[in-house]
Amino acid sequence: xxxxxxxxxxxxxxxxxxxxWLTDNTVDVLCLQETKVVDADFPRQALEEMGYICTFSGQKxxxxxxILTRQPLENVWIGFTPLLGPGPAAxxxxxxxxxxxxxxxxxxxxxxxxxxxxxxxxxxDYKLAWFGQLKQYLQAFQAQGYSDFCxxxxxxxxxxxxxxxxxKGKETHIMASPVERQALQGILDLGxxxxxxxxxxxxxxxxxxxxxxxxxxxxxxxRIDHIYLTPGLLxxxxxxxxxKAPRAWEKPSDHTPVVLELED
DNA sequence: ATGGCGAATGCAATTCGA
Numbered sequence: 001x002x003x004x005x006x007x008x009x010x011x012x013x014x015x016x017x018x019x020x021w022l023t024d025n026t027v028d029v030l031c032l033q034e035t036k037v038v039d040a041d042f043p044r045q046a047l048e049e050m051g052y053i054c055t056f057s058g059q060k061x062x063x064x065x066x067i068l069t070r071q072p073l074e075n076v077w078i079g080f081t082p083l084l085g086p087g088p089a090a091x092x093x094x095x096x097x098x099x100x101x102x103x104x105x106x107x108x109x110x111x112x113x114x115x116x117x118x119x120x121x122x123x124x125d126y127k128l129a130w131f132g133q134l135k136q137y138l139q140a141f142q143a144q145g146y147s148d149f150c151x152x153x154x155x156x157x158x159x160x161x162x163x164x165x166x167x168k169g170k171e172t173h174i175m176a177s178p179v180e181r182q183a184l185q186g187i188l189d190l191g192x193x194x195x196x197x198x199x200x201x202x203x204x205x206x207x208x209x210x211x212x213x214x215x216x217x218x219x220x221x222x223r224i225d226h227i228y229l230t231p232g233l234l235x236x237x238x239x240x241x242x243x244k245a246p247r248a249w250e251k252p253s254d255h256t257p258v259v260l261e262l263e264d
Numbered sequence: 265a266t267g268g269c270g271a272a273t274g275c276a277a278t279t280c281g282a
Binding site: 009034061117123156173175208210213251254 | 268279
């Protein structure tokens with residue numbers, strides 16, 4: 001089974017890229033972020049014609065997540081509220097950043113973590129508070145007996161210096177500050193491991209390159225799109241690769257797919 | 265230190281992303 005994650009930066013702008021990539025990469029599950037489209041306008045038909053079932057949660061202009069699957073998801077949770085109930089979860093769910101389901105026995109949780117804008121900003125505080133909500137959400141899954149899961153998506157955090165082309169000044173940079181890294185580590189402490197790092201310890205492997213300053217051409221990137229697994233699933237992992245190819249296509253997303261292969 | 269680029273909205277210029 002192959003599970004992939006890709007921030008497409010608008011699914012409508014990237015539809016031909018998505019179709020081309022799926023033609024060459026027959027993944028079983030594709031987690032998408034930043035679809036930037038309300039549910040009524042999600043390009044469901046074009047993707048169904050390619051053999052994918054679409055499960056999505058979107059909003060106007062911003063955010064939006066989706067899971068494309070070859071077979072139906074057996075369970076679907078949209079947002080935090082199905083597990084955590086109304087209250088703070090409902091407020092966080094105004095931004096469509098969380099979608100989860102079970103695919104052939106594998107629980108897949110797809111996230112678009114808030115960017116945070118700048119350290120100390122209102123959005124930065126929101127990002128940190130969002131991690132608190134995420135921790136409660138994952139603990140609620142665990143309390144219900146879902147001990148194994150795949151947690152993937154755009155985390156907007158590079159956890160280690162080897163995940164950044166140049167870590168100079170990272171302490172004051174959004175996506176690399178110590179407080180952000182601690183917030184993400186607090187999630188991993190629930191029992192998750194970075195499957196890309198399970199196979200590859202080298203620096204220089206990135207999933208996002210800034211559109212500006214020719215970042216991709218010079219490989220000035222960041223590894224901020226992650227696939228995390230609990231031990232039971234990690235034992236089934238065969239490979240985890242970043243596919244840089246779509247980032248080189250014309251009018252690309254600024255992110256590129258990360259692909260996990262599990263033993264069947 | 266700043267802005268660079270790209271998408272959405274909506275039709276010009278602004279907001280947001282990372």
